[in-house]
Amino acid sequence: MSTHPAVVTASVRGALQVIKVPTVAPCTGEVLVRVEWTASTPLDLHQNDGGLLVQHPQVLGGDIAGTVVEVGLGVERLEVGDKVFGFTWREQKEKAHQTLATVPEYLLGIIPPHIPMRAAATLPDNFVTVFHALTTDLHLPLPWPRPATAPKHANSPILLWGGASSVGQYALQILAYYGYRHLLTTASPRHHELLRSLGANAVFDYRAPDVVARILDAAAAGDGGGDGGGGGxxxxxxxxxxxxxxxxxxxxxxxxxxxxxxxxxxxxxxGAVAWKAGVEVRGVRTHFYLDNEFFKQKLQSEIMPTLLGQGIVKPNRFRVVEGSTLRERAQGAMDRLRRREASGERFVWRVSE
Ligand SMILES: NC(=O)c1ccc[n+]([C@@H]2O[C@H](COP(=O)([O-])OP(=O)(O)OC[C@H]3O[C@@H](n4cnc5c(N)ncnc54)[C@H](OP(=O)(O)O)[C@@H]3O)[C@@H](O)[C@H]2O)c1
Incomplete structure (x- = not known):
């Protein structure tokens, strides 16, 4: 049986380890990917430090960017040599923080030729999260292809709390593309200009003491405003x-x-906080996005590469985490997440040499 290295969380809050795991030959509809780049995300930290949804030792990672090295029977779209990216999270063989991953074709898109692989690694989990959360939880339809007419709620205020996060940046770009015009968001002041360029109508400092009043004013007025300073x-x-x-x-x-x-x-x-009466509160769980059969077939294979390739969605800014070994790079990214150094950027790192 052939094996390859994988990064695992071996204990709650323990140091990451690299172990050998079986290389799984692709079955019908699957491909084997040499994982070249990945991003470390808050879920990796939640899993390592909080043991969230973890059975130790567990391979980490959900963002793959790499090259197809083998295809299984029935694979129709992908070929050996294709540069691909995708959100892959369900079982060990498809996780991202290992040098070889066995993944169904529908979870992968082809990286547009002008996009560096490391930049593509910033997209998949949160691109999918945005489509899933907007349609399933916020009931905002995102038809594909995009219709020519404006959506019903084009002028309704939509607040994205934490616009500089990776989810926030993709949400702004996708909502703007679909014609939503009244997009309000919060971020540290150094990100305000970027978020306006991504489609925000108004940006507020979430630490400002009067942030609530300012946002409510802007929402009621139907226009911008924004920018402020303070705490809370x-x-x-x-x-x-x-x-x-x-x-x-x-x-x-x-x-x-x-x-x-x-x-x-x-x-x-x-239940986590005291919401006002009459507010519908939904907990987003992107791991269920495959329940939508259309998204299962189209979201990562077609919609994600098309919007990236056409420049409608720009990758997150990123910082490359260096290290002489796989473990060092993975641990370096984890440590930066724990120190809350992620501010408007993704930590990406090389997996296979
Ligand atoms: N359930 C799901 O399906 C699902 C899917 C994806 C992500 N998530 C969760 O969503 C969260 C965001 O994920 P991500 O990958 O987008 O994170 P990320 O890019 O690492 O987020 C970092 C950003 O968070 C912002 N931030 C931190 N505290 C904030 C606060 N109190 N108010 C507003 N903004 C704040 C910072 O903004 P500034 O730099 O402007 O200060 C920073 O830029 C994580 O907790 C993740 O686990 C859940």
């Missing part, structure tokens, strides 16, 4: 009024992981 981060909870729908990206982080402290999470978006 849980303000977003006080804002949605009766009739609003809120999609919370699970897990709710009750307490962040730090170097000296274990994190605390909740999977109960509705």
């Amino acid at each position: 981060g849980e303000a977003g909870v006080r804002m949605p009024g009766e009739g609003s729908t809120v999609a919370v990206l699970l897990p709710v982080i009750v307490r962040d992981a730090t170097e000296g402290q274990a994190p605390e999470y909740s999977m109960d978006a509705g």
Whole structure:
């Protein structure tokens, strides 16, 4: 049996390890990918430091960018040598933080030729998260191909709390592309210009003491405003009024992981805070996006590469985490996430040499 190296979380809050895992030959409809680049995401930290949805030792990673090296029977779209990217998360053989991954064809798109592989690695999990959350949880249809007419809620205020996050940046770009024009978001001031360029109508500093009042004013006025300074981060909870729908990206982080402290999470978006009466609260779980048969077939294989290739969606800014070994690079990215160094950028790193 052939094997290859994989990065695993071996214990809660322990150091990452590299172990040998079996290389699984592709079955019908699957391809074998040499994983060249990946990104470390908050879920990797939640899994390593919080043990969230983990059975040790567990291979980490959900963002693959690499090259197809073998195809199984019945594979119709992909060929050996194709440069591909995809969100892959369900079982060991398809996880991203290993040098070879066995993945069904429908989870992969071809990377547009002008996009560097490391930049493509910033997309998949959160590109998929945005389509899933907007359609399933916020009930905003995103038909494909995009219709020529404006959507029903084109002028309704939509607030994205945390616009500089990877999810936030992709959400702004995708909503703007679909014709949603009243996009309000929050971020540290250094990201405001970027977020306006991605489609935000107004940007607010989430630490500002008057952030709630300013956002409510802008939402009511139907125009921009934005920018401010100060402190106070849980303000977003006080804002949605009766009739609003809120999609919370699970897990709710009750307490962040730090170097000296274990994190605390909740999977109960509705109960984690005191929402106002009449607010519909949904906990987003992108891991169920394949329940939508159309998205299963089209989202990663066609929609994601098309929007990236046409420049409608730009990759996140990223920082390459260097290291002389696979373990060093993976650990370096994990440590940066724990220190909360991610601000408007993704940590990407090389997997296979
Ligand atoms: N359930 C799901 O299906 C699902 C899917 C994907 C992601 N998620 C979750 O969604 C969250 C975001 O993921 P991501 O990959 O987009 O994260 P990310 O890119 O690492 O987010 C980093 C950004 O978060 C912003 N931020 C931190 N605290 C904030 C606060 N109190 N208010 C507003 N912004 C704040 C920072 O903004 P500034 O730089 O402007 O300060 C920073 O740029 C994570 O918790 C992740 O686990 C869930």
